[in-house]
Amino acid sequence: MDQLKPAEMVRKLDKYIIGQHQAKRSVAIALRNRWRRQNVKAELRDEIAPKNIILIGPTGVGKTEIARRISLLADSPFYKVEASKFTEVGYVGRDVESMVRDLLELTINHLKTRAQEEAQPKARELAEDRLLDILLPKAAPPPRGFQLKSANAGENASVTEAPQEVSSNTREKLRRMLKEGKLDERDVEVNVSGRSTPMVEIFSNTGMEEMGFNFKDMLGGLLPKNTKKRKMKVHQAREILIQEEAQSLVDMDKVVKNAIEKVEQSGIIFLDEIDKIVGSDGRQGPDVSREGVQRDLLPIVEGSSVNTKYGPVKTDHVLFIGAGAFHTIKPSDMIPELQGRFPIRVELSSLGKDEFYLILKEPRNALLLQYQAMLETEGVTLSFTDDAVQTIAAIAEEVNARTENIGARRLHTLMERLLEDILFDAPDMTEKRVVIDKKYVEDKLKDIKEDEDLSRYIL
Numbered sequence: 001m002d003q004l005k006p007a008e009m010v011r012k013l014d015k016y017i018i019g020q021h022q023a024k025r026s027v028a029i030a031l032r033n034r035w036r037r038q039n040v041k042a043e044l045r046d047e048i049a050p051k052n053i054i055l056i057g058p059t060g061v062g063k064t065e066i067a068r069r070i071s072l073l074a075d076s077p078f079y080k081v082e083a084s085k086f087t088e089v090g091y092v093g094r095d096v097e098s099m100v101r102d103l104l105e106l107t108i109n110h111l112k113t114r115a116q117e118e119a120q121p122k123a124r125e126l127a128e129d130r131l132l133d134i135l136l137p138k139a140a141p142p143p144r145g146f147q148l149k150s151a152n153a154g155e156n157a158s159v160t161e162a163p164q165e166v167s168s169n170t171r172e173k174l175r176r177m178l179k180e181g182k183l184d185e186r187d188v189e190v191n192v193s194g195r196s197t198p199m200v201e202i203f204s205n206t207g208m209e210e211m212g213f214n215f216k217d218m219l220g221g222l223l224p225k226n227t228k229k230r231k232m233k234v235h236q237a238r239e240i241l242i243q244e245e246a247q248s249l250v251d252m253d254k255v256v257k258n259a260i261e262k263v264e265q266s267g268i269i270f271l272d273e274i275d276k277i278v279g280s281d282g283r284q285g286p287d288v289s290r291e292g293v294q295r296d297l298l299p300i301v302e303g304s305s306v307n308t309k310y311g312p313v314k315t316d317h318v319l320f321i322g323a324g325a326f327h328t329i330k331p332s333d334m335i336p337e338l339q340g341r342f343p344i345r346v347e348l349s350s351l352g353k354d355e356f357y358l359i360l361k362e363p364r365n366a367l368l369l370q371y372q373a374m375l376e377t378e379g380v381t382l383s384f385t386d387d388a389v390q391t392i393a394a395i396a397e398e399v400n401a402r403t404e405n406i407g408a409r410r411l412h413t414l415m416e417r418l419l420e421d422i423l424f425d426a427p428d429m430t431e432k433r434v435v436i437d438k439k440y441v442e443d444k445l446k447d448i449k450e451d452e453d454l455s456r457y458i459l
């Protein structure tokens, strides 16, 4: 749904993310620019450089959240990677390309799951057929009359026809019972294909892909497919067989083809901590490899073809969203070529109590709603007075200022602490309505808040 207009995208983001209006706008523009570029006439299209974006801002203010949400809105494959990972010891140039492979792998899995879900109705029928095969004794000895007849006339056709009719009747009857769940508790013996031997899992694929094969697949092919006979209840067997049938119904070639297309046309790669691959000073040593990572990134961001075990993937239209705090360094410290590939820059503001108040209450997935829903499962109805929410927000701001500013993440630790007793006692509580008011919040959090050392540990 790349066709969403920027304004529509921002409106949808508003339902989940408080404030950060400028960042929402810029991300929406970046996404729209990609779509525009895809629709420009071919000869000019290649002249237009990708318009990637860098989100600048302190921790916990919604950078990742905005990127993730927009990818969901646009139904784009999304992969988040810490850019700093590539500067770690043992880093080799080609590893940077692994982000594209990982994105593809993720997308394939996603599409596969989706296809399997779509295949469920058909798989259910096939599974039922297989169950019926198992439940109906196959070679039931034909009644004596038939045997006689066959001995007499040698008319094979009539001999086989009659019992089949009988059994197809029984089969339909049995099928009905199976559908109605009347056979669920019966025992059956089912051939289930075993999982690949755990030993194989030891080998990872890292660094193998370039060689053009997948160790696991290769070994898996060598090992005998082990099917095991297992005894189980019909309802268990049904689920297993549905899974198996759904898997074999999915056309993996098609899934892979679609996944590659989806990644190429609408993939989003989120490069977190991009500031960590930017050298801060002229020091030798690790900085060399940082710049190396930037150079390795360049072709991918610019648009190149990355080899994967499923075939080449073009990155020309993949959208890269960089994110970082950029405390001491600036985007202009990046190598010039890379700067040019991230022309959209936007700064996110740090959050204060007004935002926290809204973050607690407003988003579709707001924290308060989450806790209410969790406790609802135990029959406990949790509610918050308005001044309680105000107080939580104010305390969050205060603790952030006094210890470390971790943005909205502070709300998570505060809420856990605040509700600890209720979360512990919920199953045994006789009073099923709990109202959290200002006093409750202060009682629970004040002492900790005021003791700086304590709050460093607990909040």
Ligand SMILES: Nc1ncnc2c1ncn2[C@@H]1O[C@H](COP(=O)(O)OP(=O)(O)OP(=O)(O)O)[C@@H](O)[C@H]1O
Binding pocket: 016, 017, 018, 019, 020, 057, 058, 059, 060, 061, 062, 063, 064, 065, 066, 272, 325, 359, 363, 407, 408, 409
């Ligand atoms: N503006 C906001 N509106 C709603 N929720 C927010 C906002 N900012 C942060 N949050 C919440 O705070 C948490 C952390 O946010 P997020 O992961 O986006 O941080 P970040 O900016 O990527 O930080 P970091 O630099 O540490 O990765 C998430 O659970 C998110 O839902």
Ligand SMILES: [Mg+2]
Binding pocket: 063, 064, 065, 272
């Ligand atoms: Mg983040």
